Amino acid sequence: MSGIHLPSEIEVVNVGLSLFADEVREQGRPVIQVDWRIPAEGDPKLVAALGRLYGRHSPAIDEANAEVARRLDKGSPKLVEIEPAAKVVPGVDDRTILHSGPAIVWEEMCDPLRRSVRAAVMAEGWAGTPDAVDDLVAHGDVRLEPANHHAAVVPMASAIGPTAPMLVVDNEAGNTRAFSSINQGPGEVAWFGRETPAAVERLVFLREVAGPLFADCLREADTIDVFTLASQGLQMGDEMHMRTQATTNLLIRSLLPQLMSLDNSRSVELGRFLASNHLFYLNLAMAGAKSLTLWAEQVEGSSVVTTMSRNGTTYGLRLPGNDKWFITDSPPVGKAIYYAGYGPEDGAPDIGDSAVLELCGLGGSAAAASPAVATFVGGTMRDAIALTEDMYRVCVARSSRFKLPALDFRGTPIGVDVRKVVELGIAPKVNTGILHARDGTGQVGAGVAEAPIACFRDALLDLDRRLTG
Amino acid sequence: MSGIHLPSEIEVVNVGLSLFADEVREQGRPVIQVDWRIPAEGDPKLVAALGRLYGRHSPAIDEANAEVARRLDKGSPKLVEIEPAAKVVPGVDDRTILHSGPAIVWEEMCDPLRRSVRAAVMAEGWAGTPDAVDDLVAHGDVRLEPANHHAAVVPMASAIGPTAPMLVVDNEAGNTRAFSSINQGPGEVAWFGRETPAAVERLVFLREVAGPLFADCLREADTIDVFTLASQGLQMGDEMHMRTQATTNLLIRSLLPQLMSLDNSRSVELGRFLASNHLFYLNLAMAGAKSLTLWAEQVEGSSVVTTMSRNGTTYGLRLPGNDKWFITDSPPVGKAIYYAGYGPEDGAPDIGDSAVLELCGLGGSAAAASPAVATFVGGTMRDAIALTEDMYRVCVARSSRFKLPALDFRGTPIGVDVRKVVELGIAPKVNTGILHARDGTGQVGAGVAEAPIACFRDALLDLDRRLTG
Numbered sequence: 001m002s003g004i005h006l007p008s009e010i011e012v013v014n015v016g017l018s019l020f021a022d023e024v025r026e027q028g029r030p031v032i033q034v035d036w037r038i039p040a041e042g043d044p045k046l047v048a049a050l051g052r053l054y055g056r057h058s059p060a061i062d063e064a065n066a067e068v069a070r071r072l073d074k075g076s077p078k079l080v081e082i083e084p085a086a087k088v089v090p091g092v093d094d095r096t097i098l099h100s101g102p103a104i105v106w107e108e109m110c111d112p113l114r115r116s117v118r119a120a121v122m123a124e125g126w127a128g129t130p131d132a133v134d135d136l137v138a139h140g141d142v143r144l145e146p147a148n149h150h151a152a153v154v155p156m157a158s159a160i161g162p163t164a165p166m167l168v169v170d171n172e173a174g175n176t177r178a179f180s181s182i183n184q185g186p187g188e189v190a191w192f193g194r195e196t197p198a199a200v201e202r203l204v205f206l207r208e209v210a211g212p213l214f215a216d217c218l219r220e221a222d223t224i225d226v227f228t229l230a231s232q233g234l235q236m237g238d239e240m241h242m243r244t245q246a247t248t249n250l251l252i253r254s255l256l257p258q259l260m261s262l263d264n265s266r267s268v269e270l271g272r273f274l275a276s277n278h279l280f281y282l283n284l285a286m287a288g289a290k291s292l293t294l295w296a297e298q299v300e301g302s303s304v305v306t307t308m309s310r311n312g313t314t315y316g317l318r319l320p321g322n323d324k325w326f327i328t329d330s331p332p333v334g335k336a337i338y339y340a341g342y343g344p345e346d347g348a349p350d351i352g353d354s355a356v357l358e359l360c361g362l363g364g365s366a367a368a369a370s371p372a373v374a375t376f377v378g379g380t381m382r383d384a385i386a387l388t389e390d391m392y393r394v395c396v397a398r399s400s401r402f403k404l405p406a407l408d409f410r411g412t413p414i415g416v417d418v419r420k421v422v423e424l425g426i427a428p429k430v431n432t433g434i435l436h437a438r439d440g441t442g443q444v445g446a447g448v449a450e451a452p453i454a455c456f457r458d459a460l461l462d463l464d465r466r467l468t469g
Numbered sequence: 470m471s472g473i474h475l476p477s478e479i480e481v482v483n484v485g486l487s488l489f490a491d492e493v494r495e496q497g498r499p500v501i502q503v504d505w506r507i508p509a510e511g512d513p514k515l516v517a518a519l520g521r522l523y524g525r526h527s528p529a530i531d532e533a534n535a536e537v538a539r540r541l542d543k544g545s546p547k548l549v550e551i552e553p554a555a556k557v558v559p560g561v562d563d564r565t566i567l568h569s570g571p572a573i574v575w576e577e578m579c580d581p582l583r584r585s586v587r588a589a590v591m592a593e594g595w596a597g598t599p600d601a602v603d604d605l606v607a608h609g610d611v612r613l614e615p616a617n618h619h620a621a622v623v624p625m626a627s628a629i630g631p632t633a634p635m636l637v638v639d640n641e642a643g644n645t646r647a648f649s650s651i652n653q654g655p656g657e658v659a660w661f662g663r664e665t666p667a668a669v670e671r672l673v674f675l676r677e678v679a680g681p682l683f684a685d686c687l688r689e690a691d692t693i694d695v696f697t698l699a700s701q702g703l704q705m706g707d708e709m710h711m712r713t714q715a716t717t718n719l720l721i722r723s724l725l726p727q728l729m730s731l732d733n734s735r736s737v738e739l740g741r742f743l744a745s746n747h748l749f750y751l752n753l754a755m756a757g758a759k760s761l762t763l764w765a766e767q768v769e770g771s772s773v774v775t776t777m778s779r780n781g782t783t784y785g786l787r788l789p790g791n792d793k794w795f796i797t798d799s800p801p802v803g804k805a806i807y808y809a810g811y812g813p814e815d816g817a818p819d820i821g822d823s824a825v826l827e828l829c830g831l832g833g834s835a836a837a838a839s840p841a842v843a844t845f846v847g848g849t850m851r852d853a854i855a856l857t858e859d860m861y862r863v864c865v866a867r868s869s870r871f872k873l874p875a876l877d878f879r880g881t882p883i884g885v886d887v888r889k890v891v892e893l894g895i896a897p898k899v900n901t902g903i904l905h906a907r908d909g910t911g912q913v914g915a916g917v918a919e920a921p922i923a924c925f926r927d928a929l930l931d932l933d934r935r936l937t938g
Contacts, residue, residue, distance in 0.1 A: 235840045236715050237705040237874075246705050249718030253744055256721065260728055260740035271729035275722055371704045371874035380877050405706075405840035405850050406875065 039423045046422055046457060049464035053303060053419050057467045061419075064302035068320055069397035069415040071296040072304075072360050075171040077288035079224040082182070082215040084207075086162035089179050091150050097121065098147040098160040100353045101311020102325050106137050106144060110312030110348050112157040112193020112435040117144065119190035123203035124161040130195050148309055152179040153290045153353035155282055156433055157312065158191040164203065165211025169226060169287040174295030180287035182206050182214070185277035192442035193348070193435045209266045210273055217258035224251065226288035230362065231401045233281070234412075239370040241354055241363030242431040242446060244281035251281060286353065289360040296320060303463055304396060304415040308359055308428065308451065312351035312435070317455045319418065319463060326462065328454040333434045336447025337376055348437040350449040355430045358391070361399035361412035364429035364448060365391040368404045369412075373431060377448055381406055387429050387448065388413065394420040394428060418463065421456040508892045515891055515926060518933035522772065522888050526936045530888075533771035537789055538866035538884040540765040541829050544640040546757035548693040551651070551684035553676075555631035558648050560619050566590065567616040567629040569822045570780020571794050575606050575613060579781030579817050581626040581662020581904040586613065588659035592672035593630040599664050617778055621648040622759045622822035624751055625902055626781065627660040633672065634680025638695060638756040643764030649756035651675050651683070654746035661911035662817070662904045678735045679742055686727035693720065695757035699831065700870045702750070703881075708839040710823055710832030710900040711915060713750035720750060755822065758829040765789060772932055773865060773884040777828055777897070777920065781820035781904070786924045788887065788932060795931065797923040802903050805916025806845055817906040819918040824899045827860070830868035830881035833898035833917060834860040837873045838881075842900060846917055850875055856898050856917065857881065863889040863897060887932065890925040 040046035053061060085092045092098065097120050099113060109117070118133040121142060127133045136142050147154045154160055158181055166179045184191045184206065188198040218224070230240055233247030240247065252259070252274055259271070274280060297306040300321035307318035307325075315330040330349035338347070357363035367373050367387035374384035385406055391413040392398075398411030416428050427450040434445040509515035522530060554561045561567065566589050568582060575583070587602040590611060596602045605611055616623045623629055627650055635648045653660045653675065657667040687693070699709055702716030709716065721728070721743055728740070743749060766775040769790035776787035776794075784799040799818035807816070826832035836842050836856035843853035854875055860882040861867075867880035885897050896919040903914040 235706050246715055246718070249715070249722050252722050252725065253718050256728070256744040257737055257740040259725070260731065261737050262729065268726055268730050271726040275725040371878075374874065381874050405843065408849050409840075 037425055040457070041425060045461065049461055050419060050423055052464055052468055053460065060301055060467075061303050064299050064320070065304050065396045065415060065417065067299050068296045068302045068304040068306070071174060071299070072292050072414050073397065073400055075173050075176075075292035075295055077169045077171045077178070077226040077291040079167060079218065079226055079284060080170050081168045081218060082165050082211050083168060084163050085160055085166045085179070088168055089150050089152055089166060091145070092162055093143065094162050095141065096143045096145050096162055098145055098150060098152055098154060099311065100147060100154045100156065100158055100351060101309050102314050102316035102327055103146045103149070104144075104311050104313055108313050110351065111438050111440070112348050113159065113312050113351065115193045115195040115440050116157040116159040116190040117142070118195040119199045119203060120159040120161045120164070122195070122200045123207070124163060146309075146311075147353055148307060150179070151177060151290065151294060153286045153309075153356050154181050154191075155183070155286060155354040156191045156352040157193045157435055158184070158352070163207050165206055165215070167284055167287050169284070169291045171291035171295055174292070176291050176294040178287045178290035178294055180283040180290070182210055183277060183280050183283045185273060185279070188442065192433070194440055194442050196440075205269070205273070209269050213262055213264060213267055213270045216262060217255050220258045220261065221255055224254075226284055227401060229281075230285055230288070231403070234366055234369045234402050235405060237370050237372060239363055239366040239373050239431060240285045241282070241357045242376065242433075243370050243372045244285065245278040247285070248278050248281040251284075282354065285362060286356055289356045289362065292360055293356060301467065303417050303419050303460070305359055305418060305459070308355040308416070309353045310350045310355065312348050315350065315452050315455060317459050319459050322466070324462065326455040326458040328452045328458075331449065331452050333432060333445075333447045333449040335377055336434055336445050338434070338445035339443070342436070342444035346436055346444050347434040350430070350432060351435060352432065354432065355451070358428055358430050359414070359416055361402045361414040363431045364388070365395070365414065366402055366404065366412045367429070367431065368406045376431075376446055390426055390429060393424060394426050418456045418460045421453065422460045425453060427451045427453055427456075506894055509926070510894060514930065518930055519888060519892055521933055521937055522929065529770055529936075530772050533768050533789070534773050534865045534884060534886065536768045537765045537771045537773040537775070540643060540768070541761050541883050542866065542869055544642050544645075544761035544764055546638045546640045546647070546695040546760040548636060548687065548695055548753060549639050550637045550687060551634050551680050552637060553632050554629055554635045554648070557637055558619050558621055558635060560614070561631055562612065563631050564610065565612045565614050565631055567614055567619060567621055567623065568780065569616060569623050569625065569627055569820060570778050571783050571785035571796055572615045572618070573613075573780050573782055577782050579820065580907050580909070581817050582628065582781050582820065584662045584664040584909050585626040585628040585659040586611070587664040588668045588672060589628040589630045589633070591664070591669045592676070593632060615778075615780075616822055617776060619648070620646060620759065620763060622755045622778075622825050623650050623660075624652070624755060624823040625660045625821040626662040626904055627653070627821070632676050634675055634684070636753055636756050638753070638760050640760035640764055643761070645760050645763040647756045647759035647763055649752040649759070651679055652746060652749050652752045654742060654748070657911065661902070663909055663911050665909075674738070674742070678738050682731055682733060682736055682739045685731060686724050689727045689730065690724055693723075695753055696870060698750070699754055699757070700872070703835055703838045703871050704874060706839050706841060708832055708835040708842050708900060709754045710751070710826045711845065711902075712839050712841045713754065714747040716754070717747050717750040720753075751823065754831060755825055758825045758831065761829055762825060770936065772887050772929070774828055774887060774928070777824040777885070778822045779819045779824065781817050784819065784921050784924060786928050788928050791935070793931065795924040795927040797921045797927075800918065800921050802901060802914075802916045802918040804846055805903055805914050807903070807914035808912075811905070811913040815905055815913050816903040819899070819901060820904060821901065823901065824897075824920070827897055827899050828883070828885055830871045830883040832900045833857070834864070834883065835871055835873065835881045836898070836900065837875045845900075845915055859895055859898055862893060863895050887925045887929045890922065891929045894922060896920045896922055896925075
C-alpha cells in the first residue's frame with residue numbers, strides 16, 4: 001500500500017470505522033480518517049494466500065504484472081477490415097452463434113440473451129419464428145459459443161451469427177487479432193434483448209448494408225487507429241463504455257470523404273443509421289481492448305485480470321497464462337438510473353463482454369473523463385472521479401494514452417490486480433446498460449455494476465495454488 | 470461585491486497586496502488573502518462616475534442589465550439558410566467588402582487584414598493580382614465596411630465579398646437576424662491573412678461548392694438550433710472559440726443523411742473540406758451570438774457590453790441603446806503559445822469579431838469547459854478555470870444553457886458589465902488565434918487576449934454622461 005502523507009498539524013489518525021473519527025471531530029480536534037478494512041474480510045485461507053502472493057511470490061508477480069500492464073498500455077489496435085464472422089473469426093462454423101459472457105447452456109441463459117439468440121438465428125434464416133428457434137436449439141442444431149472463446153467480444157445481450165459482419169482489429173505490436181460485431185444502435189434491437197421483426201431487420205440491415213458499405217469506406221481510407229481516436233474522445237467527455245459519442249463523431253468526420261463517395265442506392269440508409277447511433281464506437285473500442293488482453297494473457301504468473309465478462313446469468317474472470325474461468329452469479333447493476341416506469345425489480349443481472357474496457361483504462365476506469373456519466377453516478381464530477389479513484393486502488397499502472405483532464409491529465413488506471421481487489425474488498429466498477437429481465441422490453445436503464453468479489457477470490461486462490469505448487 | 474464567507478479559524482485577513490499575507494503565512498498563522506485593488510486605479514473621474522453608476526443610477530442600470538442578460542441567455546438562434554452576402558445581408562452592394570473589427574480605412578488596416586481584403590477582391594474577380602487590388606482600393610472602387618455594421622460577424626482577418634456565401638441565423642424570440650461567413654478552414658487561407666492563389670481558390674470553393682451544397686443539405690434537414698448543439702459541445706470539451714471540434718462533429722453527424730444524399734460531382738470535395746475543418750462551427754456560433762447581441766442592444770440604459778470587436782489595428786466596444794463605438798488600440802495577444810520559429814515579435818495585434826462569443830458565455834467565459842484550451846493557458850484545468858472565474862467577476866449573470874462540468878455544472882458567465890471591468894481592472898479574456906504581423910505567413914500561434922481597459926473606461930464615462938445628463 002502506498003504511503004500517506006499527513007499534514008503536520010493532524011493530532012489524531014483514525015483507521016477503520018469512522019465512528020471514532022466523528023467523535024473526535026465533534027470535539028473540535030483535527031483528525032484524518034483512513035479507510036481501512038480487515039484484508040479479505042479476515043478469511044484465513046485468503047489472508048494466507050495474500051501473504052504468499054504479496055510475500056515470496058511478489059517479485060515474480062510484480063514483474064509479470066508490469067509486462068501485462070505494458071501490453072495493455074502499448075498495444076496499438078487498428079481496424080483493418082469488416083468481414084462476415086464465419087469468414088474471419090476462428091472456429092466459427094455455419095451453425096455457430098457467438099454470445100456475450102462465459103459459456104452457458106440455453107436453459108440457463110437469461111431472458112434477454114435468449115431473445116437475442118433467437119433474433120440472430122432468424123436473421124440467419126435458420127428459423128422463421130421464435131418458437132421455431134427454440135425447437136432448433138432443443139434439437140442441438142445451433143452451436144452456442146462464448147465470443148470470448150473466439151477472440152471476440154460483444155456488448156450487452158449480443159448474439160452473432162456466422163453471416164454477421166465483424167470488425168477485425170489487429171494489434172501489430174503483439175501479433176494479436178480481435179473481433180467485435182457492429183453496434184446495432186438504439187431502439188428495438190437484439191443486443192438489448194429483443195426478438196421482434198424490427199430487431200431481426202436491423203441485423204439483416206447490418207449484414208446487407210452497413211457492414212459492406214462501411215467496409216468499402218475502410219478500403220478507401222487510412223487505417224483507423226482505434227485508441228488514438230479513443231484518447232481524443234476521452235478529452236471530449238467519453239469514458240468509452242456508457243458514452244462514445246465524441247469518438248463516434250471523430251470517426252465519422254474522418255471518414256466523411258469516403259462515406260460521401262459511396263455510390264450505392266442504400267448509402268443514405270447507412271447515413272441515417274450512423275446519424276442515430278452515438279454508440280457506434282463502443283464495439284470498436286471493445287475489439288481494440290480485446291486485442292490487447294489477447295496479448296497480455298500470454299504472460300505467465302500475473303495477478304492482473306485479462307478476461308472479465310458476463311452473460312446475465314454468470315460472471316466470469318480469467319487470469320493470464322491460464323484458460324480457466326472463475327465463475328459466479330452475475331449481480332444486479334447496483335448504482336443505476338432507470339427509465340420512467342422501471343425499477344430494480346425489472347433489471348436483468350449484469351450482462352455483456354464490454355467489461356473488457358475496464359481492464360484497459362476505459363469505462364469505469366475513465367469515469368472521471370465524462371460529464372455525461374457523472375449524471376448517472378451522483379450528479380457531479382466528484383462522483384465520477386470517485387469511481388475512477390476506486391479503480392486506481394485496485395490497478396497496477398496508469399495509461400500513457402488515456403488522460404483525465406479532471407485529474408491534471410493523469411493516465412487512467414490499467415491492470416486490475418486480483419490481489420488488491422481481494423485485499424481491499426474493492427470491486428472493479430463497470431459502466432453499463434440495464435436490460436429488462438423478463439418481457440423483452442429492451443433497455444430499461446443504465447448504471448454502474450460492481451464486479452462480484454467471489455470470482456476474484458477464486459482466481460486468487462487458484463493463482464496461489466499454481467505458484468505455490 | 471458578493472460576501473466572503475470566512476472559515477472561523479482564520480485570524481488574519483489580508484486585503485490587497487499579498488506580500489503582507491506571505492509574511493504572516495511564514496509565521497505559521499492562518500491567513501486568507503483577498504484580492505483587492507483601488508477601484509478604477511483611483512482615477513477621480515472614473516471613481517465619481519462609478520459612484521453614480523453603482524449609486525443612484527444603479528436600480529435602473531441593474532434592471533436594464535437583467536433584461537440584456539435575459540436576452541443573451543434566452544435567445545434561440547437557428548441556422549435557416551446559406552445565401553450570397555449581397556442577396557441577404559442588409560446594405561451590402563456589389564462593391565462592398567465586409568471586414569472584421571471597427572470601421573477602418575485601408576491605409577490603417579493591419580497587414581493580415583489587407584491581404585485578406587485582396588484575396589476577397591480577387592475571388593470576386595474585380596482584380597487579378599494583389600497590386601491591382603491596391604489600385605482599385607486607391608481609386609475608391611471598393612467599399613470597405615465593418616461586418617458589425619451589417620448585422621454580421623467574421624472571425625480573425627476575414628474579409629467577405631458580395632458573392633460570398635453567408636450563414637443566415639434567426640433569433641425568433643427577438644426577431645433578429647445575424648450573419649457570418651463559412652469558416653475557411655486551416656492552411657493557406659484568407660482569414661489567416663493570406664492572399665495567395667490557394668487562399669483565393671478556397672474562397673471560390675466556398676462560393677461554388679461548399680456554400681451551395683451545404684445549403685442543399687440544410688433544405689432537407691431539420692432546422693439547426695445553434696446553441697442546443699453548442700451546449701452539448703460544452704460538455705465535450707469545446708469552449709466554442711479556440712475549440713469547436715465536438716460541436717462541428719455533432720453538426721456533421723446530424724447532417725450525415727443529407728450529406729450522403731447529395732447528388733453532385735463535387736460533393737466529395739465538400740466531404741474533404743468538412744473532414745479537415747474542426748473550426749467549421751466557429752462562424753455558426755458567432756452568428757448565433759450576434760443574433761442575441763442584436764436583440765440585447767435594443768435595451769436602453771444598460772452597462773453590459775453588446776459589441777466587442779477588433780480589426781488588428783483598433784479594438785472597439787459598444788453599449789446597448791447607442792451606436793457609438795469606444796475605440797482604442799488593439800493589444801497584442803498576451804498569454805500565447807507560438808508555433809515553432811515564431812514569437813511575440815511576429816504576432817499581429819488582436820483581430821476578429823469572434824469576441825462576440827465572450828459576451829454570450831462562450832470562449833474565454835467557457836474556458837473551464839475545455840481541456841484543449843487548458844493546454845494554452847497554463848497546462849491544467851485549474852488554469853482554464855481561473856480564466857472563467859475572472860469572467861464571473863465582471864459579468865452580471867449565468868447562462869442557463871452553457872454548463873461547466875468542472876464547476877459542478879454551473880452556468881457560464883454572461884453579460885460583461887463595464888462598471889465591474891473598470892472598478893476591478895479585470896479585462897474580459899478572449900481566446901483567439903494569432904496571425905503574422907507582416908509577411909503573410911498566416912497563423913503563427915494562439916492564446917488569450919485581454920481586452921484593453923481603456924475602451925471600457927470611455928464607455929463607462931459616456932454611459933455616466935448619458936444617464937446623468
